[in-house]
Amino acid sequence: xxxxxxxxxxxxxxxxxxxxxxxxxxxxxxxxxxxxxxxxxxxxxxxx
Numbered sequence: 652x653x654x655x656x657x658x659x660x661x662x663x664x665x666x667x668x669x670x671x672x673x674x675x676x677x678x679x680x681x682x683x684x685x686x687x688x689x690x691x692x693x694x695x696x697x698x699x
Contacts, residue, residue, distance in 0.1 A: 658683060 660668065671682045 668679050668682050668686075671677075672679045675682075
């Protein structure tokens with residue numbers, strides 16, 4: 652079962668998420684999921 656998290660963004664971050672959602676025709680939720688996925692992938696690529 653998936654775990655649900657809440658993300659709090661400042662106004663600039665929220666505008667950026669909304670802009671990306673409009674640009675790519677996806678929801679803000681999808682934008683946030685992709686950003687989280689990319690961030691986690693970049694952490695996995697870093698040497699320890």
